[in-house]
Each structure stands twice: as C-alpha cells, then as structure tokens.
Amino acid sequence: xxxxxxxxxxxxxxxxMKSEMPAVVDFWAEWCGPCRMVGPIVEELAKAYKGKIKVAxxxxxxNRETPAKFGIRNIPTIILFKGGEVAQTIIGAQPKSYIEGExxxxx
Amino acid sequence: xxxxxxxxxxxxxxxAGLYNARARLNVLLLERLAPGGQVLTxxxxxxxxxxxxxxxxxxxxxxxxxxxxxxxxxIRNEEVRxxxxxxxxxxxxxxxxxxxxxxxxxxxxxxxKKLGIEGEEQLIGKGVSFCATCDGPFYRDQEVAVIGGxxxxxxxxxxxxxxxxxxxxxxxRDQLRATKLLQERAMAEDKIEMVxxxxxxxxxxxxxxxxxxLKNVKSGEVSQREVKGVFVFIGTIPNTELVKxxxxxxxxxxxxxxxxxxxxxxxxxxxxxxxxxxxxxxATAVGEGAAASFSAEKYLEGLxx
Numbered sequence: 001x002x003x004x005x006x007x008x009x010x011x012x013x014x015x016x017m018k019s020e021m022p023a024v025v026d027f028w029a030e031w032c033g034p035c036r037m038v039g040p041i042v043e044e045l046a047k048a049y050k051g052k053i054k055v056a057x058x059x060x061x062x063n064r065e066t067p068a069k070f071g072i073r074n075i076p077t078i079i080l081f082k083g084g085e086v087a088q089t090i091i092g093a094q095p096k097s098y099i100e101g102e103x104x105x106x107x
Numbered sequence: 108x109x110x111x112x113x114x115x116x117x118x119x120x121x122x123a124g125l126y127n128a129r130a131r132l133n134v135l136l137l138e139r140l141a142p143g144g145q146v147l148t149x150x151x152x153x154x155x156x157x158x159x160x161x162x163x164x165x166x167x168x169x170x171x172x173x174x175x176x177x178x179x180x181x182i183r184n185e186e187v188r189x190x191x192x193x194x195x196x197x198x199x200x201x202x203x204x205x206x207x208x209x210x211x212x213x214x215x216x217x218x219x220k221k222l223g224i225e226g227e228e229q230l231i232g233k234g235v236s237f238c239a240t241c242d243g244p245f246y247r248d249q250e251v252a253v254i255g256g257x258x259x260x261x262x263x264x265x266x267x268x269x270x271x272x273x274x275x276x277x278x279x280r281d282q283l284r285a286t287k288l289l290q291e292r293a294m295a296e297d298k299i300e301m302v303x304x305x306x307x308x309x310x311x312x313x314x315x316x317x318x319x320x321l322k323n324v325k326s327g328e329v330s331q332r333e334v335k336g337v338f339v340f341i342g343t344i345p346n347t348e349l350v351k352x353x354x355x356x357x358x359x360x361x362x363x364x365x366x367x368x369x370x371x372x373x374x375x376x377x378x379x380x381x382x383x384x385x386x387x388x389x390a391t392a393v394g395e396g397a398a399a400s401f402s403a404e405k406y407l408e409g410l411x412x
Contacts, residue, residue, distance in 0.1 A: 032241040033147025033164055037140035041184065061244070071315060073245045073336070074232045091232035095139040095186045097202045 004046050005056040009065040015056065016081055022106035023054040023081045027072055029061045034093035035076040041096045042078070045103060053103055082106050109135050111403050112199050112208040114187055114349070117144020118389045119379025120214035121171045122396030123403075124180035130404050135208075136175075137201065139186040143168040144216050145380070146389055148238045150266055155389045164240075167389070192353050192372050195410065209410065210374045210403040213350060213362060214396060217343035217380040217387070222254065226310030227339075234316025234336050239263035242336070246271045251336035252319050253277065254307055260340035261285035261293050267338065268298040275332055277302045279324055302332075310337055345381045357383040368399035369406070376403050 007015050007025060016023045026042045028035035039057075046055035060067045060075060070079060070086070078090040080102060088102050111127050113120045116138030127134040136142075146152065149164035158167075176182065191198040192211065199206040219237040221227055227235055236242040239253075243266060251271050253264040256278035262285070264274045276293065281303045283290050293299050302321065308329070309320040318333045345361045355363045355371035361383035368376045378395035380387045 029241075029244070031244070032238075033143065033149070034140075034238060034241055036147060036165065037143060040141045044184075067245075071233060073234055073315070074236055074238075074242050076241075077232065089232070092237075093140050096184065097186050 004043055005054065007056045007058050007063075007066075009063045012058070012063075012066045015054070017084045019054050019081070019084075021052065021054045022087070023056065024103060024106075025079050025081070026055075026057045027060050027067055027075050027077045027079070028057055029059060029075055031061070032075050037093045038076045038078070038099075041099060044096070045100060048100075049103060053106060080106055108196070109133050109206065109208040110407055111135075111210045111212060111400070112137065112197070112206060113212040113214055114199075115144070115214035115216055115346075115379070115381070116140075116142030116172070116182060117214060117216050117379060117392065118146060118168075118171060119216075119381075119392040119396035119399070120144075120212070121168075121175045121180075122393040123212045123214060123378055123400040124182070124396075125171075125175040125178060126397050126400035127404065128175060128179040130400070131179075132404060132407070134180060135206070136180055136182045137185045137187055137199070138182060139184070141184065142172050142182055148240050150240045152389065187349055190349050190353065192350070192375050195374065197374060209407050210376065212368075212396075212399045212403055213354075213370070213375065213377040213381055214379045214392075214399075215346040215349070215381050217345045217361075219339065220342045220344050222307060222310075222339055222341065224307055224309055226312065227337075230310055230312055230316050230337075233314060234312060235310060236336060236338050237340075239266050239338055242338075243267050243270045246336045248272050249335040250275065250333065251338060252307070252332065252334045253338045253340065255340035255342075256280060256283045256285060257340065257342065258285045258289060261289040263338060263340055264299055265289070265292050265296055268296050271298065271336075274299045275302050275319075275334060276300065277305050277307060277319075277321060279306050280304065307337070343380060343387070347381060350375075359383075366398075367402040368395055369402055374403075374406055374410075376406075 110132040311318040376399040378399040379392035
C-alpha cells in the first residue's frame with residue numbers, strides 16, 4: 001500500500017508501546033469502507049510528521065489480540081500513544097484537520 | 108476562479124463533477140475524507156442498474172471516481188469551513204485557504220441519525236455502531252440488536268447473520284418499511300428475531316455494551332435483552348451545518364430545491380442525500396448530480412461567463 005509502518009500483534013509492543021517517539025496506530029481492515037476514507041489521510045500525516053511521530057497501521061483481520069486488548073469494536077479507530085500510554089482514541093472516519101489537531105497535542 | 112465548486116464526493120458530487128468536466132468547465136470537487144460517501148459502507152449494491160450480479164460499494168465508488176477524473180475533474184481533500192453565497196461570486200473558505208467559484212453544488216450528503224437514548228453516546232466504539240460492514244466481524248458468535256425497519260436496517264441485519272449468532276431486529280412498528288425483497292430475506296433468516304412495536308430506551312454496559320432495555324409501544328411493557336452490539340439504522344440527518352441560515356431548508360433540515368436542483372440562492376445547487384426528498388438512493392443521487400451540473404452550466408451561461 002505504501003511505505004507506512006505496518007504493525008502486528010508480534011511487533012506492537014516493541015514498535016508502539018516502547019517507542020521513544022509518540023506513536024499513532026490506525027486500526028483498519030480490508031472490508032471497512034470508512035477505513036478507506038481515512039487511509040489516505042493517515043498516509044499523508046505519516047509523511048508530514050516523519051521523525052516526530054511514528055504513524056502505523058494495524059490490520060485487525062490479521063491481528064486479533066491487540067484490538068481486543070484495547071477493546072476495539074469499531075473501525076476505523078485511531079489510537080494515539082505517548083510513553084506507552086493511550087493519550088487519545090479517535091473513533092470513526094474523521095477529517096484530516098481533526099486528526100492532525102490531536103496529533104499535534106502529542107508533541 | 109473556478110466555474111463550479113462541488114462540495115462532497117459521494118455519488119451525487121462525483122456525477123456532477125463528471126458532467127461539468129465533460130462540459131469543459133473549470134470544476135473542482137472538495138471532499139473532507141477520501142471520496143466515496145456512505146456507499147462505501149455497503150457490502151453489495153444490488154439496486155444500481157448495470158450490475159446484475161451486484162457490485163461492492165468500494166468498487167462502484169472507485170469506478171465513479173476514476174470516470175470523473177478521466178474527464179478532468181480535480182478532487183481535493185479539503186474541509187470546507189465557511190461559505191459566502193449571497194453575491195454573484197461565491198467564496199469557499201477551506202482549512203487550507205480561500206477559493207472562488209461562479210456556482211456551487213452542495214452534495215455533502217447525510218450522516219447516520221443517533222437514537223438519543225441513555226448509554227448510546229458513551230458506548231459508541233464500545234458496542235454501539237452505525238456500520239455493520241465495518242464492525243460486524245467483531246461480533247462473531249455473539250448476539251446483537253439492530254434498530255430500525257427501513258432498507259438499511261434490514262439489509263444490515265441480514266449481513267450481520269454471517270458473523271453473529273442472533274440478531275434482534277427492533278422496530279417501532281408492526282411491519283417493516285424496507286423493500287419487499289429485503290423483508291423476504293429477513294423473514295427467511297433463522298438468526299433474525301423480529302421485535303415488533305418496540306423502541307430502545309437505554310443501552311446497558313459500562314466499558315462495553317452488555318444489553319439493551321426495550322419498551323413495547325403498544326403495551327408499555329419494558330424488557331431487556333442481552334446483546335454485545337447495538338447497530339443503529341434509523342435514518343439520516345443532513346450535513347447542512349455550512350448553509351444553515353443561507354439556503355432554505357425543510358423542517359428536517361434538508362435543502363429545498365426546484366426541479367432544476369437550484370436552492371433558494373441563485374447559483375447554488377444541491378444534489379443527493381442532502382436534498383429534501385422522499386427517496387435516498389445511489390440511483391437518485393447520480394440523477395440529481397447530473398441535473399445540478401446541467402443547471403449550474405446554464406446558470407453560468409446566463410451570467411455571460
């Protein structure tokens with residue numbers, strides 16, 4: 001899809017929870033229409049915040065443990081992490097300006 | 108300065124864009140998310156002519172977008188913040204600047220209506236859902252409730268039976284409003300239990316949905332069902348925040364237009380789900396998009412552009 005970091009149940013801990021930078025994970029799936037509306041926005045943000053915020057995606061169809069751990073029952077859900085803690089959760093397809101506004105609060 | 112700016116990238120907006128681009132107008136479509144609109148939440152579209160075996164919402168919208176872009180429509184991912192519509196030159200303020208156009212086509216669509224009952228707001232994302240194709244797979248072998256009796260509610264209830272153990276289809280009347288074919292499918296499905304004459308009064312659960320409290324509107328009897336998910340399909344509200352107080356709306360907030368799709372403001376047109384009408388379909392949206400684009404073109408010609 002792109003050069004965007006794809007995280008899995010196996011890599012989640014090291015890539016996201018132990019990330020030195022703030023991290024953002026877009027939980028999505030192939031079958032989910034609104035995820036496709038948000039996908040391109042997440043990719044743009046990944047480019048714009050490269051080196052400042054780690055932006056990643058997780059396919060909830062292939063990875064069941066992590067979404068369950070965070071109680072995710074709707075996608076798209078975007079979770080923002082700082083220092084291994086959940087800083088914010090964005091549920092549903094939201095416009096870029098809103099998502100970016102939440103991202104900026106991590107810095 | 109653009110000839111036409113279209114706001115919204117669902118079927119109505121993309122069709123208007125296709126026609127205006129083919130008319131060689133300088134046209135721009137603004138969409139706050141990626142194009143597609145509500146159709147993207149539909150698993151299989153069976154009532155849009157030309158696809159006898161159905162087509163997925165994704166595929167249909169990809170094709171509509173590709174077709175419009177092929178003929179020169181520019182689509183930008185920008186969020187409209189404010190509109191100035193009263194003068195001949197229309198001004199569109201977006202998150203990244205100011206744009207001008209001779210005519211505007213409003214195709215901003217509509218958003219799912221909420222129930223407005225206790226527990227709903229807190230449990231969105233924790234079991235309360237407005238998209239079965241997105242969230243259905245999270246409820247494998249669990250029981251869920253679907254609220255509503257129209258096409259969307261019944262179609263999504265049938266879709267959910269692929270994953271869940273049981274669907275409680277809760278409807279406030281004693282018969283469904285959905286089209287007959289969808290009703291037949293629901294009735295034939297063992298996993299769907301109809302809960303007639305009933306409205307939800309409270310969604311139960313702290314960190315996730317655990318149940319739903321219901322009230323029979325005829326007997327007044329209150330009951331409770333244990334479900335892990337509540338899917339709400341009770342209609343839509345129009346995305347008209349941008350034009351409130353500027354164009355005439357009906358009592359439900361949808362935009363009033365004439366047969367030519369022109370609103371109460373000259374040079375401002377509306378098409379698709381945002382319009383005041385009785386039937387909201389992809390087929391009606393594309394027809395209105397085409398009509399609005401034609402009216403906008405004629406309007407600009409009248410101005411001598």
